Amino acid sequence: MKYLKRGFTLVELLIVMGLLGAIAMIVIAAINPIEQTNRARDTRFKADGSQLISAIDRYFAARSEFPWVTVDDVTYTNEFSYGFVSASDEGVGICGADCTVDGVLLTSEELKTEFRNRDFIKKYSATDPSKNIYIGKSTSAAGSIYACFIPAAKSTKKNAITDGKVYRLADDGTKEETTVCDLDTAVWTGSGIADSCFVCIPE
Numbered sequence: 001m002k003y004l005k006r007g008f009t010l011v012e013l014l015i016v017m018g019l020l021g022a023i024a025m026i027v028i029a030a031i032n033p034i035e036q037t038n039r040a041r042d043t044r045f046k047a048d049g050s051q052l053i054s055a056i057d058r059y060f061a062a063r064s065e066f067p068w069v070t071v072d073d074v075t076y077t078n079e080f081s082y083g084f085v086s087a088s089d090e091g092v093g094i095c096g097a098d099c100t101v102d103g104v105l106l107t108s109e110e111l112k113t114e115f116r117n118r119d120f121i122k123k124y125s126a127t128d129p130s131k132n133i134y135i136g137k138s139t140s141a142a143g144s145i146y147a148c149f150i151p152a153a154k155s156t157k158k159n160a161i162t163d164g165k166v167y168r169l170a171d172d173g174t175k176e177e178t179t180v181c182d183l184d185t186a187v188w189t190g191s192g193i194a195d196s197c198f199v200c201i202p203e
Contacts, residue, residue: 038153049147049201055110067093081173083136088124130189136173148200
């Protein structure tokens with residue numbers, strides 16, 4: 001009596017492996033781990049920017065002056081514009097001299113000391129604005145304070161473009177809507193804040 005051994009042929013195995021590979025590629029494309037990482041980073045920057053603005057507002061309510069006035073009352077008054085400067089700047093209040101000591105927002109306990117370990121402080125770059133959060137206050141619009149950053153995720157950029165919430169920043173604390181940055185052609189990160197594109201909090 002003969003027994004036939006049945007199994008998969010090499011062709012059948014190759015077809016199944018090809019199908020599994022195609023399914024894996026579709027799943028990876030749908031998940032897109034780089035985009036997910038960039039979204040998480042943008043969410044962190046938004047949350048940190050909101051906390052920073054709230055801390056500055058609380059500091060002002062308690063002391064009747066902004067952190068940058070406390071640090072340098074010769075250059076600044078509450079009515080003057082401020083920024084846009086990196087959040088690692090001493091006047092913002094996270095860092096003291098050269099960011100080696102806590103700034104006034106930390107010493108006054110408006111922010112937790114761990115805030116000085118955030119990415120935008122530890123990885124501050126004078127030549128790469130995409131690594132920083134910028135703080136500014138204009139003299140107009142009741143002196144609104146803004147926290148702005150360059151988004152990393154395409155979805156964040158797309159939403160900002162759709163909503164008309166893409167800005168160029170100026171040294172005098174003003175921001176201006178711009179349409180020069182898009183998803184396909186324009187580079188969002190320039191050599192400085194004047195030629196980069198930002199999203200801001202509050203919007």
